Amino acid sequence: MKKIGFLSFGHWTNHPSYQARTAGDTLLQSIDLAVAAEEIGIDGAYFRVHHFAQQLASPFPLLSAIGAKTSKIEIGTGVIDMRYENPLYMVEDAGAADLISGGRLQLGISRGSPEQVIDGWRAFGYEPAEGETDADMGRKKALEFLDKLKGEGFAEPNPYPMFPNPPGLLRLEPHSEGLRERIWWGAASNATAIWAAENGMHLQSSTLKYDENGKPFHIQQAEQIRLYKEAWKKAGHEREPRVSVSRSIFALVNDQDKYYFGNQGRGQDSFGNIEADKRAIFGKSYAAEPEKLIAELAQDEAIQEADTLLLTIPNTLGVDYNVHILSSILKYIAPELGWR
Structure with a gap:
């Protein structure tokens, strides 16, 4: 059994063939899609965060709105x-x-990915400490975030406050009990997956990772997941870890599907440099008639290792078509592979 969610990059472009032409379109359609996805039995609504781009960037207003309009x-x-x-x-x-x-947040964080601008975090007022890289800075901030989520007091109270204080040091409010245990780390390497396990975070592994041994993408990703699980066990955490993988999967069940995605299923893993000195491997897309799609996905080792599958969606094609994409996976693919 697997949890199945969707992952939206939240694109918008003023193009006549797009349903999401403005930021407002994308935000409101994201809410509508999450509501519709819940109704058909999808388990998760996840969103990418990219700054300086015509994509979703400020997640908490959107997540709060979805949380208020959904229940499961x-x-x-x-x-x-x-x-x-x-x-x-x-x-x-x-x-x-x-x-x-109501305690449904599953928050994925990371040290970041290639950006639209050069060192965009500097424009936000942040600078690595002397001797640190920007990746070091991101991981240090993540650890501080995790620490403060525990809800322990750390700030000295004012002896003459505007409102009465509880005794002792003060914590940040509002505190949500249990959220600390629902934080995920997006890992692009085996080493950072192990680091995530050691620090008690669930693992998100996307459609790309650093190429660490030249093997096919799904095999490298499965190896990463096994290393993560071993590190989690070694760290002695009492709760069970969760692992998600992202995939572009399209069941071709009508002419519209074939028009949009008929050529994507012929692809293979690809390689490129997402940083000057690091070669990355990008996983292929899956697009085929259901029988062929089932046979191909059954060979994906990383999907087998994960408990959660995030389906990347073309949000610009609108809510109704994306509900069709998700419904096709639930109807034709998930039962045959034992995901449901």
């Missing part, structure tokens, strides 16, 4: 770039969104 579906991110974040303010935002949703 998990809501989350994949991922928030911690280089841009104030960890303390983020604790407050995340706590509020989680309370609004």
Whole structure:
């Protein structure tokens, strides 16, 4: 059994063939899609976070709105770039969104990915400490975020406050009990997956990772997941870890599907440099008639290792068509592969 969610990048472009032409379109359609996805039995609504782009960037208003209009579906991110974040303010935002949703937040964070601009986090007022890289800064902020989510007091109270204080040091409010255990780390390497396990975070592994041994993408990703699970067990955490993988999967069941995605299923893994000195491997898309799709997906080792599958969606094609995409996976694919 697997949890199945969708992952939206939240694109918009003023193009006549797009349903999402403005930021407002994308935000409102994201809410509508999450509501519709819950109704058909999808388990999670997840959103990417990209700054300086015509894509979703500020997740907590959106997650709060979805939380208020749904009752069961998990809501989350994949991922928030911690280089841009104030960890303390983020604790407050995340706590509020989680309370609004009734404890359904599954928050994916990371040190970040390639950006639209050069060192965009500097424009947000952040600078690595001497001797640190921006990746170091992102991981340090993540650890501070995790620490403050525990809800322990750390701030000295004012002896003459505007309102009476409880005894002892003060914590950030609102505090949402249990949110600390629902934080995920987006890992692009085996080493950072192990680091996530050691620090008690669930694992998000996307459609790309650093190429560490030249093997096919799904095999490298499965190896990463096994290393993560071993590190989690070694760390002695009492709760069970969760692992998600992202995939572009399209069941071709009508002419419209074939028009949009008929050529994508012929692809293979690809390679490129997402940083100057690091080669990355990008997983292929899956697009085929259901029988062929089932046979191909059955060979994907990383999907087998994961408990959660996030389906990347073309949000610009509108709510109705994306509900069709998700419904096709639930109807034709998931039962045959034992996911449901």
